[in-house]
Amino acid sequence: MGEKTPNGKTDQGDSLEPRDRADRHVRADARRNIDALLRAAMAVFATSGVEAPVREIAEKAGVGVGTVYRHFPQRSDLIVAVFRNEVDACADAAPILAGKHEPGEALALWMQRYVDFITAKRGLAAALYSGNPAFDTLPAYFNQRLRPALQTLLEAAAAAGEVRADIEPGDLLGAAASLAMPAHGGGPAQARRMVALLVDGLRYGASTLADTRS
Amino acid sequence: MGEKTPNGKTDQGDSLEPRDRADRHVRADARRNIDALLRAAMAVFATSGVEAPVREIAEKAGVGVGTVYRHFPQRSDLIVAVFRNEVDACADAAPILAGKHEPGEALALWMQRYVDFITAKRGLAAALYSGNPAFDTLPAYFNQRLRPALQTLLEAAAAAGEVRADIEPGDLLGAAASLAMPAHGGGPAQARRMVALLVDGLRYGASTLADTRS
DNA sequence: ATATATCCGGAACAAGGTTCCGTTTGCAAG
């Protein structure tokens, strides 16, 4: 009659580090299965939502359920791992875009990438609001990974004079997330348009501020 | 592999009317059991959250699970019925308070009543964000019942010169709900304080506007 | 080549939602 959180030794999900350290030895087959599971879970979550049965994910990954629970002691651990994985991918996209495009363009492209991530995650909001403490650390992780990524892009674009310089990355992430929330109604297309508008607002601000100040 | 919503004849949950019409005959024992179920569900949801087992509710109501499902074909129908029931109670409190107190006082008291309703409903947010279409109609019902109730109070208080007159009831409901959301951290006590502040803001506005205009 | 710690698969268990059906009962007509 209450909470049970023995939580022996969860290797992922507790640390706030971007990725796992190679603790001792991870057998090659284990690593392969973990990757397959993350990939399968990502696909299944995208189509059936995060409440898809564990068996379905296991089957899609070509492993038994026992293997799932060996690496992800709780169903929520798998969900968290997938979310963190996607956040990492989104954050990692920032330097790549920065290397391939003009600063302002890189910023705009990354924001769209971010919107796509949010809209694709049906059930993210539900998980966050579910009250399940397993998801408590997710928001912090989001900020920790995404804010620096966006900040770098913002600073580069501001230095190039392409956007205004007084924007808090955290504010922008929050605003874009609000606009993109699936619960808000309006499909992914609308979300992309609204966020594009937001980014254009940053650009407009640059010229306005330049005019006003000089 | 998809949605199944045959939905034969759900008597509650589809109509937007405050309460059920007496369709044909409702046997006395049935009415009694429905009431007992709503009461039991309200109590159980308050203590164990909305994901409490149906069996537990049935037992607390002193009926078999078959009886639960006879009146509430899906578990979510019971949840929706309880929510609507509490919304009705909250809305009905408005005229009662208005009859017993000064207009400004009635408004303040009702807002507290509303906050208590929001904070008590652990899992309301989760349900709303769950993506389950069964809950889609809830927000509309909330507005339909609560807005007129609050509007009456606001108009009375404004007519008495106790609060400013330019407040949209919908805005106020939304703001108070945001402040009271359990997910916001801070207990019910904080929520009450913050909303009291909000109401005081309305009062301040009354004198300010009076000064400025005359 | 061998030992062994680790990993794998899937049957088995537990819990909760939902269905089914034999029995009981409110109630209105006679």
Place this chain on the structure above:
DNA sequence: CTTGCAAACGGAACCTTGTTCCGGATATAT
């Protein structure tokens, strides 16, 4: 006051899904 029966009741049984367990397979160090 009977009687007939549609409606309602209860709870066992069923299905789905999360989680545990353990005998067998296997990667890897020696």
